[in-house]
Amino acid sequence: MELLDPDSAEWVRSLEGTEVAREAAKVRLHAMLLRIARSEVRRRTQPSQISGPELDDVAHQAAADAMVAIIAKVRQFRGDSRFTTWAYKFVIFEVSTKIGRHFWRNPTVPMDAEDWSRLPDRFGLDPACELEWRALVEELHRAVDEVLTDRQRQIFVAIVLNAVPLDALVLELGSNRNAIYKTLFDARRKLRIALVAKGVVDTESSERS
Amino acid sequence: MNRDTALHRFLETDPKDVGCEQALEFLHAYVELVASDAAAQEHYPGIAVHLKACGPCSEDFDGLLAAITDPAP
16 A cells, blocks of 8 residues: 555544544545535536436435445555545445436337437537538448347447446446447447448558557 | 447547546646646546546646636635
C-alpha cells in the first residue's frame, strides 16, 4: 500500500477500528455518499425522467449499496488516490447502474427492433447530403449482415440502431459493461475492415484498428 | 464525403483502448490527476483512449470529477 495521506489514513483507521469509531465513520461516510448520489442523479437525468421522491429513493439506494461495497473492500484500498475519491467511485457506479435499470421502465423502442432508417439520424448524417453517405450506409448494413456474429449483431442493433444505453443493455442481457463494450469494439473493428475492403472508408489509420 | 462524421469515428478502434474493466479500476487515480492537471493521459494513456470511445465510462468519469471538484454545499 502506498503511504496514505492523513485524511485517508484516518478513514481507514476508523472504518477498521472500534465499534464506536466504525459507526461514527459510517454515518459520516453515508452522508457524503448520499450527497454525491443526489447530485449525480440530477446531473445524469432530466427532471421529466426522475425527480422528487423517486430521485431521492434512487440516491438512497445508491448510497446504501455503495456503502456495503466500500465496507467490504476497504482493505483493498491501495492509497493511489484520496480515500474519498475512491469511495465516491462506488456511489457513481451505483447511480449509473440504477439509472440503467430505470431505462427499461419506459423503453422507447424494443431492444431487437431493426429499423435501419434510424441510422443516419443516430450518426447525425445530413439528409441533404444523402448522395454522399448512402453508399457507406448500404455497405455498413451489408457488412453487419455478413461479418458480425449473432451476439455482435444483437449488441450493434440495440446500441446503435435503437439507442439502448449500454448500462441498460448490460442489465437486460445479464452481462457486464466490459463484456458488452468488448463485443461492440470487436464488431466496430470488423465492420471497418469490411468497409475499407469495399472502398467506402479510407484505409488511413486503419492499421491501428 | 466528409470523412470525419460520427459514423467514421464510431468505426475507429484504437488498440491502446484498455476497456471498461481496467479503466474503471483506476478511474479514481486518473480523475485526481486530471483534477490537478498532472498529465493524466501520459500516466494512463489507455484510459484516456477508452474514455474518448466509451460513453458510459466517460459519464462515470464526469460524475467522479464533479464529485471531487464541486464544493460541498
